[in-house]
């Protein structure tokens with residue numbers, strides 16, 4: 001029986017952005033938010049005090065933190081909130097600040113949506129921007145339900161190119177092709193046609209000259225929309241399925257290897273009532289541990305049994321009935337960058353920080 005390859009943990013990437021890239025980033029971010037809000041939305045933001053709350057990982061050298069630190073002294077209406085603070089403390093601070101715009105990692109905003117639904121968080125934002133990682137449809141729905149008066153929109157980008165694309169009302173990301181080139185490719189780096197999910201995607205950032213980023217492998221599986229987007233935006237549109245690096249690989253029962261896509265595990269949590277958040281950790285070649293945070297009011301044991309039954313069913317359907325599933329003692333954990341990854345494959349070392 002073969003065992004899955006142990007992935008080496010890459011060293012952290014260091015990215016430099018020059019003044020021109022920063023200027024492009026600021027202008028495109030402003031244009032994106034203006035197009036989302038329109039004049040009426042902008043007036044509502046101003047009427048609510050115009051305050052922006054940025055939920056970020058502080059203390060590290062992450063792009064969001066670096067960019068916000070630059071912007072901080074410039075804008076008195078932008079305050080940073082560390083995602084490493086205990087949740088009740090973060091909730092209390094946001095209740096005091098009452099942001100009109102809430103920006104942050106999708107998984108952290110999903111947690112805050114649960115706090116809002118439970119009545120502990122009491123904010124009334126005009127725009128909620130869950131960025132930095134792709135959300136499942138269920139997470140998006142829960143955020144929209146918790147903030148019914150807010151517009152929920154997100155960009156798709158990363159440290160390598162913060163201004164890569166803007167989300168639209170139809171659920172697509174439109175690429176800023178004046179400043180970035182995005183090429184969906186298969187495992188051999190051959191082009192993937194529109195309408196099919198790619199193995200990964202290559203990014204070129206045309207604004208940054210101090211550190212040229214050319215055909216950089218982002219590791220995300222994306223699908224380019226074959227025809228024009230119904231929202232009317234003429235820029236190329238794509239959807240993101242998640243990181244190819246988050247695919248779980250197990251030894252098959254009859255030899256060989258079986259891979260499970262991260263999306264299957266993310267949507268399982270959406271379908272299971274009472275799950276506020278969960279994280280699936282591959283703890284051995286054929287072993288999974290589940291870090292579970294049940295929703296307030298749900299019976300933890302019932303929720304765990306439903307999650308375990310769902311997971312074992314999903315595994316059995318793929319010929320992986322021999323993979324063990326057990327509950328971890330600890331709740332879901334953040335990566336160094338502050339994200340909650342849904343799926344953490346077996347690695348040769350500590351869990352690498354995901355891209356901010």
Ligand SMILES: [Zn+2]
Pocket residue numbers: 168169170171172174229230231232233237
């Ligand atoms: Zn669109």
